[in-house]
Amino acid sequence: MTPQPVAVLRRGDAGPAVAAVCERLVLSGDLPDGFRSDPGGTLQDRAGMRFDAEVDRAVRAFQQRRGLVVDGIVGRSTYAVLDGARWSLGDRVLRYVPEHFIEGDDVVHLQERLLQLGFQLGKVDGILGPETEGAVRAFQSAVGLHSDGTVGPETMRSFAGIERSVRGGSANALREREHLRRSGYSLAGRTIVLDPGHGGADRGAVAGNGVDEAGLCLAIARLVEGRLSAHGVSVVFTRTARTDGGSEEDRAAFANSCEADLMLSLHSDHTASSSGHGIATSFYGHADHAGWSVIGERFSDLVQRELVARTGLTDLRIHARTWTLLRRTRMPAVRIDVGYLSHPEDAALLAQPQTLDGIAEGIVVALQRLYLGEADTGHTGVLRLGDLLAHLERLRADAVD
Ligand SMILES: [Zn+2]
Structure with a gap:
């Protein structure tokens, strides 16, 4: 679930760790489907898989798209983002693990949804740390779920219901500005x-x-x-x-x-x-x-x-x-x-x-x-908190019935 610690990999390297990188680059669409695979879709010769010019180009394309340093080198941060890119929200149960935070695109989407709903968690960084867990718990108690901080099927269903009624706006942007205004x-x-x-x-x-x-x-x-x-x-x-x-x-x-x-x-x-x-x-x-x-x-x-x-x-x-x-x-x-x-x-x-x-x-x-707080040039939407509150009221009423 969490990225394996890998050595720093670059052009010229070979072996199973390079194969693991290639598998993820196929999933991210940076290497073609069937890349060095047999018809069953398994990579041929994992032990001898080479980090060559084609893999290097794919790594750079991925880094470019994801805003990483574009150097063609797969170190800790590129690997973490690459490994996390294969998850969509709902693919796996998300929970806070103190010693090893879960990272991935699904965590990014979870954080975005929580922020859109007005729950505070700091930055959208794709890392499931204590602040994100706190926001999950707050969300769960707001919608009347057992607040265990774990995002499983039940919490996902609540999100699906709410997402339709509350849209747009960047709570992160609003929160930062509010902090600046208050300070x-x-x-x-x-x-x-x-x-x-x-x-x-x-x-x-x-x-x-x-x-x-x-x-x-x-x-x-x-x-x-x-x-x-x-x-x-x-x-x-x-x-x-x-x-x-x-x-x-x-x-x-x-x-x-x-x-x-x-x-x-x-x-x-x-x-x-x-x-x-x-x-x-x-x-x-x-x-x-x-x-x-x-x-x-x-x-x-x-x-x-x-x-x-x-x-x-x-x-x-x-x-x-x-x-x-x-x-x-x-x-x-x-x-x-x-x-x-x-x-x-x-x-x-x-x-x-x-x-x-x-x-x-x-x-x-x-x-x-x-x-000095000059007129800001914000390009964010408006967070419609009223919509959220109305929706939560309906959920609570449903729960009582
Ligand atoms: Zn420097």
């Missing part, structure tokens, strides 16, 4: 987590002129910290100059433990060809799902415009992504990739103190504008 339109008193990428022994990308990503990101974060502290903001760092901030999961968990209002992750990019250049900003969002961070998108839009205007770096725009750090954080999280260290002109710009000052200034201005 007041001011920077003072907020907690912002700054996450300079890499660190410790990992220097990240290194430019020909000696600028390294870990040092660059920390320098920008410190400039931002200085400005934010002056505005009464509590700034927390995921790492220092010496320490390593850990994996993306660790960094997200740390931000969650700080109960931060926003997490800002800083990186710079690099390509082998040295042709890539420019600045891009990413927030949590998936085209297929309701779990779209509106605040993340809003902040990305604001900060991207400020930074392009202040640095002269090429505008590579803002992007909805499902990267681990963005997915696992409970607060809006945004990642900025400031320039390409593999590009000589970007690297030269990033070696200049005034560029870093401009970036820090732009980030702070964007934060101020975010919390």
Whole structure:
């Protein structure tokens, strides 16, 4: 039911683990039906199954569609999403398992339905954690079911009944905005987590002129910290100059433990060809799902415009992504990739103190504008809570009869 732990697989590998990946790529439609199978549909030669150019293309197509890093490598996060993609809601019983959270597309649909109905569970991340279980229990007691937190046939039937009467709207979007509205339109008193990428022994990308990503990101974060502290903001760092901030999961968990209002992750990019250049900003969002961070998108839009205007770096725009750090954080999280260290002109710009000052200034201005609560540009529907309440009333009346 849950993904098997797998080694990192890439082009050139072979064996049963590659066969397991291929089976899932057939299910996801990225490899053709009957791919290296005998007429019965079983893969031929599992032990000798090769991760070749065709499999590599299929992995990349899947990663592209699902908003993952497109590198053709099947590591933990790609495998988890790939493995989870074969489940539709109702295919299996869903329950909270403390040591090993169930993940999958069916969990995504469960979370979307709960959110549409107004039950709070944090982000739509496809992971059945304690918050989702709490929302399932709340739903069950609202519709008069035994509230055991397990999504089996009975709970599914209740969903089917309700879904017809309540439609549309993104509760996640409404909830984030409501939180922002209630927390007041001011920077003072907020907690912002700054996450300079890499660190410790990992220097990240290194430019020909000696600028390294870990040092660059920390320098920008410190400039931002200085400005934010002056505005009464509590700034927390995921790492220092010496320490390593850990994996993306660790960094997200740390931000969650700080109960931060926003997490800002800083990186710079690099390509082998040295042709890539420019600045891009990413927030949590998936085209297929309701779990779209509106605040993340809003902040990305604001900060991207400020930074392009202040640095002269090429505008590579803002992007909805499902990267681990963005997915696992409970607060809006945004990642900025400031320039390409593999590009000589970007690297030269990033070696200049005034560029870093401009970036820090732009980030702070964007934060101020975010919390000033300007008229939002929301593109969400309206959650018709009245419809839900009326429906619940009918269910209760039926239960009494
Ligand atoms: Zn990086």
